Amino acid sequence: MLNAVPLPAVLTLAAALFCIGLFGALSRRNLIGVLMGVELMLNAVNINLVAFWRYFEARYITGQTFAIFIIAVAAAEAAVGLAMVIAVYRHYVTVQADEIDRLRG
Amino acid sequence: MFQLTDIPRLLPEILLLVLALLVLGSDILERWGRTPAAQLERVKSSASLTAIGLGMVLFVALLQSGYIYRLPETAPVNFFTNIIRNLQSGGPGGEPIAGAFATDHLTMIARLLIIGAALVTSLLCLDVRPSAHPGEFYALIIFSTLGMCLMVGANEFLLAYLAIELTSIPLYLLAGYFRNDPRSAEAGLKYFLFGAISSAILLYGMSLAFGAALNGVGSATNFNDLTRFDRIGTFTASSGGLITLAMLFIVAGMGYKLAVVPFHSWSPDVYEGAPTPITAFISTASKAAGFILLFRLLTKTFPAMTGSPTLDTAGGWTAVLAVLALLTVVIGNLAALPQTNVKRLLAYSSIAHAGFVVLGLLAWAAAQPFDREQGLTALLYYLFIYSLTNLGAFGALALIGQQTGGDDLTHLRGLSRRNLPLALLFTVCILSLAGIPPLGGFFAKFYIFMVGWQSGATWLVVIAVVMTIVSLYYYLRLLKAMFIEPATDLTPVSLPRGIGAALAIAVVGVLVLGIFPNLILSVLERV
Amino acid sequence: MEVVVQITFGVIAVFILVAAAMVVSVRNVIHAALWLIACFFGVGALYMLLEAEFLAVVQVLIYVGAVSVLILFAIMLTRQITGEGVRQLTNRWPVVLAIATLLFATVLAPTLINQQWNVPPAPPLGTPEPIAGPAELGRGFVNEFLIQFQVVGVLLTVALIGAIVIAYEERARRRKVLTLAEELELKRLREQTSPTVPAPVEAEPVVQESRSASER
Numbered sequence: 001m002l003n004a005v006p007l008p009a010v011l012t013l014a015a016a017l018f019c020i021g022l023f024g025a026l027s028r029r030n031l032i033g034v035l036m037g038v039e040l041m042l043n044a045v046n047i048n049l050v051a052f053w054r055y056f057e058a059r060y061i062t063g064q065t066f067a068i069f070i071i072a073v074a075a076a077e078a079a080v081g082l083a084m085v086i087a088v089y090r091h092y093v094t095v096q097a098d099e100i101d102r103l104r105g
Numbered sequence: 106m107f108q109l110t111d112i113p114r115l116l117p118e119i120l121l122l123v124l125a126l127l128v129l130g131s132d133i134l135e136r137w138g139r140t141p142a143a144q145l146e147r148v149k150s151s152a153s154l155t156a157i158g159l160g161m162v163l164f165v166a167l168l169q170s171g172y173i174y175r176l177p178e179t180a181p182v183n184f185f186t187n188i189i190r191n192l193q194s195g196g197p198g199g200e201p202i203a204g205a206f207a208t209d210h211l212t213m214i215a216r217l218l219i220i221g222a223a224l225v226t227s228l229l230c231l232d233v234r235p236s237a238h239p240g241e242f243y244a245l246i247i248f249s250t251l252g253m254c255l256m257v258g259a260n261e262f263l264l265a266y267l268a269i270e271l272t273s274i275p276l277y278l279l280a281g282y283f284r285n286d287p288r289s290a291e292a293g294l295k296y297f298l299f300g301a302i303s304s305a306i307l308l309y310g311m312s313l314a315f316g317a318a319l320n321g322v323g324s325a326t327n328f329n330d331l332t333r334f335d336r337i338g339t340f341t342a343s344s345g346g347l348i349t350l351a352m353l354f355i356v357a358g359m360g361y362k363l364a365v366v367p368f369h370s371w372s373p374d375v376y377e378g379a380p381t382p383i384t385a386f387i388s389t390a391s392k393a394a395g396f397i398l399l400f401r402l403l404t405k406t407f408p409a410m411t412g413s414p415t416l417d418t419a420g421g422w423t424a425v426l427a428v429l430a431l432l433t434v435v436i437g438n439l440a441a442l443p444q445t446n447v448k449r450l451l452a453y454s455s456i457a458h459a460g461f462v463v464l465g466l467l468a469w470a471a472a473q474p475f476d477r478e479q480g481l482t483a484l485l486y487y488l489f490i491y492s493l494t495n496l497g498a499f500g501a502l503a504l505i506g507q508q509t510g511g512d513d514l515t516h517l518r519g520l521s522r523r524n525l526p527l528a529l530l531f532t533v534c535i536l537s538l539a540g541i542p543p544l545g546g547f548f549a550k551f552y553i554f555m556v557g558w559q560s561g562a563t564w565l566v567v568i569a570v571v572m573t574i575v576s577l578y579y580y581l582r583l584l585k586a587m588f589i590e591p592a593t594d595l596t597p598v599s600l601p602r603g604i605g606a607a608l609a610i611a612v613v614g615v616l617v618l619g620i621f622p623n624l625i626l627s628v629l630e631r632v
Numbered sequence: 633m634e635v636v637v638q639i640t641f642g643v644i645a646v647f648i649l650v651a652a653a654m655v656v657s658v659r660n661v662i663h664a665a666l667w668l669i670a671c672f673f674g675v676g677a678l679y680m681l682l683e684a685e686f687l688a689v690v691q692v693l694i695y696v697g698a699v700s701v702l703i704l705f706a707i708m709l710t711r712q713i714t715g716e717g718v719r720q721l722t723n724r725w726p727v728v729l730a731i732a733t734l735l736f737a738t739v740l741a742p743t744l745i746n747q748q749w750n751v752p753p754a755p756p757l758g759t760p761e762p763i764a765g766p767a768e769l770g771r772g773f774v775n776e777f778l779i780q781f782q783v784v785g786v787l788l789t790v791a792l793i794g795a796i797v798i799a800y801e802e803r804a805r806r807r808k809v810l811t812l813a814e815e816l817e818l819k820r821l822r823e824q825t826s827p828t829v830p831a832p833v834e835a836e837p838v839v840q841e842s843r844s845a846s847e848r
Contacts (some may be wrong), residue, residue: 004637008745010682011316015740017652018309023732025302027725032661032707034298036668039699040652043675046691048198048312055751055814056683058320060328061764061772063315064687065780067265068769071694072306072784073270075748076791077301078496078699079809080274082706082793084294089710090801091287093819096712098722102288102378107778115779122786129793205779241797248790255783267783274787278794293798320750329776346743 010051018044030084031095035078042074111202113195117166117216118254124158125247132240139422145317148239152231155243159224159250166220170213171196174231176226202219204330204472205261207401213486214629215257215397222492223250227459228607229382229500242282246386249275249384253394260405262311262332265398269307269362271301272394276387278417280379292378299361299371307358313351314376314406316393319339356429362395363464366432376452381506385499386453391491396462396488400481404469423470425564426463429441433460438572441579447502448512451495451578454538457576461550461569464557476559478630481557483549485629490537490545497611501527504604520587527600528587532607537615539580540573545619568601640681640789648674661707669700686766711816 017040046067053063081090088103094103128151137147143412154262167173169192176193180186201207223246230242252271259265275299281293311332318337322328328335330336358366364372372463403422437457444450465487502512504527509516521528537546550573557566618625651671655664673693679688722728753759773781 004634005641007749007751008747009641009645010678011744012741013431013648013678013695013803015736015744016649018305018701019413019732019740020277020649020652020656021305022302022735023728027721027728028656029722030661031294031722032703033664033720034709035657035700036664037748038298038301038305039668039695040655040671041302041701042308045305045312047675047678048309048316048799050679050684050687052312052316052319054684055749056316056322057328058329058683058761060762061768062329062331064684064764064769065772065777066312066315066332066629066688067684067687069263069638069780071465071690073267073787075303075694075699076788077270077773078606078702079299079795080791080798081294081301081640081701083799084277084290084297085706086799087281087289088290088294089283090284091290092631093815095417095710096731102291104720106775203776203779205777238797238800241793245790245794248786251786263780265775266782267780267787271783271787271790273793276789278798281798284798321745329772348748350739350743 007055008050011048014044014051015061017041017047027097029030029098030095031097032082035081035085039074039078042070046070107203108388110194111171113191114199114202114208115206116169116192116195117162117220118251120162120165120221121247121251124155124162125244125251127158127239127243127569128154128247128554135552145242149231151239151243152227155227155247156224159220159247163217163220163224165192165217166213167283168192169196170210170217171370171419171477172213177185177469194576201215201258201260201333201629204333206255206258206263208258208262211397211401211485216254216395217388218393218485218489218492219250219253219257222386222496223247224391225496225500225607226382226386226390228547228610229385229496229503231601231604237284245275245279249279249386250390254392254416256394257397259398260334260401261330262315262334262337263434265402266304266308266311269395270304272391273304273362274381275454276391279383280375280387282383283380286378288378289380292375296375301362303358303368305358306361307321307352310351310354310356310358312339313347313354314448317347317351321348334402334577338408348407352403353425355402355406356399356425358398359395360429363392363399364455364456365429365459366436369433369437372456373449373452376455377446377448377512381448381499381503381512384452385496385503388452388499389480389495392455392459392590393463393488393492396466396484399626400466400484403466421470423467423576424559426466427565430460430463431565433457433463434565434569434572438576441576444579445514446512447514447517447567447583448506450487450583451498454576454579455495457572458538460462461553462487462491464553464562464565464569467562467565468556468560468562476556480556482626483552486622486626487549489550489625489629490615493611493614493618494534494537494546497530497615498538500604500608500611501534504600505531514582514586517583517586524600529606531614532584533578533588533612533615535583539577543607543619545622548619548622637681641678644674644677644681656719661720662704665700665703665707668703669696671695672700681702686769716720 014076019043021037021040021042026037028034028037049063049067049070051066054062063092071077085095092099129139130153131154132147133337137143171193176186177191180190195208197213199208199209206212227243227246230246249272252268252273252275255264255268256272257269277293277297279293280296281290283289314337315332318331318340319328321340322331331340361368361371376388379387394494401428407422434457437453437460441453441457442449444453445513462484465480466486468483469477505516506512506518537544540546540550542548554566554569557569648671651667654667655671658664658667672691676688676691676696679685679691698790
């Protein structure tokens with residue numbers, strides 16, 4: 001792998017994924033769509049970390065550990081976020097972000 | 106590596122965890138009745154357990170830090186002095202635990218600040234309308250406090266991120282806790298979405314910094330502690346563009362948590378919609394913890410990139426922070442002027458105060474190490490005063506909102522006639538926020554401006570002083586509503602004991618620390 | 633041999649990016665969730681290629697097995713019957729698209745490509761490399777990363793408790809799935825009484841109105 005694919009290629013892939021996720025998170029109207037954008041961003045971070053781990057320090061575990069903890073926290077955050085989306089849905093009967101505007105601004 | 110002797114050094118955090126589980130357990134394992142009186146008793150039991158527990162943890166943290174009382178070496182060896190001796194062996198000093206958690210004076214002081222703020226918040230919650238699941242409510246407050254204590258000691262990227270999440274996730278839940286109120290649900294959701302996006306941005310910056318450190322490390326032997334702040338600082342000299350990018354992403358991610366402009370858009374909505382004691386907690390403790398983490402991060406991870414706040418040399422995180430501080434101070438104060446909802450007004454004032462605190466961070470660019478330490482002392486002092494004041498202000502607002510039914514300026518009218526002590530307490534907090542001598546706020550602002558001046562950002566200090574004068578307008582508008590305008594409704598407002606105690610603590614703290622700042626400055630200067 | 637690796641990487645990379653682009657642009661949110669699952673599988677395949685096999689399995693188990701299922705459940709529980717033909721990007725999406733593209737093209741890509749990477753030279757193909765696997769990960773969790781490990785445990789507990797408390801719905805208030813007319817009527821009633829805190833949602837159906845009388 002190291003001989004064949006240069007490191008910047010993998011990092012650029014991660015950067016592209018991050019930008020796509022950022023676009024999704026900031027411009028989707030559906031709240032669950034925003035959450036999907038955030039998951040894409042976190043996956044991009046993980047690809048970054050695993051690539052750095054493999055290319056530089058394949059004998060040690062720092063990068064992989066960081067990635068595993070990020071996966072765990074992302075799962076917890078998704079659970080909490082979706083619970084709150086459901087709670088909001090009960091009041092507003094909608095999950096489109098611009099129809100949920102009881103608070104000004 | 107984690108040693109067994111590191112356990113006393115982590116004692117406040119362990120105690121907080123045990124307390125949170127106790128609060129949860131006491132709510133679950135008891136069969137509460139269905140009558141309103143039984144439900145009220147359920148709420149009061151969780152609340153008092155939390156308040157007493159947090160008081161005890163604060164006492165243990167005080168004793169451990171040794172700031173008030175240090176056991177002399179010649180004390181007799183018996184059971185009680187041995188307990189204190191073991192406790193104080195976990196005090197400030199020593200290598201970071203497992204390389205990840207630093208226990209220096211900064212951590213000790215910040216722990217006291219955070220646990221104190223949590224204690225005052227739990228006192229404030231005593232008399233606000235009881236919520237549906239009180240055990241989880243208070244347990245979430247304690248878990249968030251635990252996360253903040255870990256944040257202020259984090260010496261390493263992974264623990265910093267996990268501590269940020271452990272702080273933020275309970276706060277998202279607490280902001281959206283009152284499910285019957287749609288504004289609370291919306292506030293919690295908005296807080297969550299913005300917080301999740303900012304965590305992802307912060308993480309991307311951290312991964313780039315990690316990669317830059319790996320790039321520059323050459324042939325070092327141990328790679329396993331490369332996520333420590335200081336290791337990254339030593340190894341990234343040769344990775345120019347990448348580390349600058351990492352710094353920008355990290356500042357952007359942390360900027361969301363601290364609500365500096367242009368990352369502040371969630372703040373007024375969340376402060377308005379969340380339950381008011383939770384707003385008090387978010388605006389004081391989590392901001393303080395965030396600032397201290399940002400200080401550790403920036404000063405240790407990017408020491409070669411300090412730059413200068415006078416913006417003459419390109420690059421440097423002080424330059425970035427100077428621009429952010431300028432935007433925050435200007436926009437935060439100007440946006441507060443037209444507000445009629447007091448909670449939103451205080452939210453914008455919190456944003457502006459965060460801009461002032463950033464001035465303290467800029468002092469790291471000064472040449473002399475004495476000036477750098479002054480910057481940190483000014484920062485901590487400002488955080489203390491700001492936390493006390495904001496807790497008092499939001500606490501009074503919680504009571505007013507509950508008794509008069511709303512948070513607008515019209516609900517504040519004639520408060521002086523309805524309950525004079527409450528109006529006076531609120532006045533002291535407002536005047537301290539505005540920076541009127543001889544209250545704590547004046548000295549805090551003065552100190553921070555002085556430190557900012559010495560670091561070279563004179564233009565920023567001038568603008569900050571101008572904005573402080575502008576902010577007087579909206580603070581005095583609150584006072585005018587309370588004292589001068591005729592009351593629309595003359596029913597007296599009662600001041601229950603819990604909130605009264607919390608407000609009294611806050612106000613007394615502000616008054617005393619304003620007149621005798623040396624009381625805690627001598628402690629803060631040890632950092 | 634190297635060409636095979638390069639082709640594999642190229643295929644996986646294209647797959648991930650196409651799936652991600654689909655996630656953020658398809659109209660139907662269920663389709664977006666399915667494309668997200670595809671993207672997660674692609675990232676798992678990339679981890680396999682990078683020889684982080686344990687991480688690949690963890691990725692599939694947690695992201696595809698738990699997070700995606702959770703997202704699909706949430707979509708099911710927040711179904712809006714009127715939400716099919718609605719646009720799914722906010723008004724400011726061209727601005728955000730421009731920002732994201734600029735961020736990638738002018739900031740991220742040049743920095744990453746022009747950086748001087750001091751990658752340690754890889755051993756020639758065929759020699760076994762001692763790459764860290766689950767054994768070293770486990771040792772790392774209890775030696776260097778012990779505090780972080782415990783903190784993640786606390787964090788997961790907190791998330792579990794909090795999510796249940798927020799999403800909990802008492803038996804008396806459980807609603808049935810609304811028809812389109814009931815949903816619109818409920819919205820109309822909510823908007824009428826919006827200055828005050830609305831009453832919790834009741835279970836009995838409101839008066840059926842004809843579709844032409846709806847406001848949309």
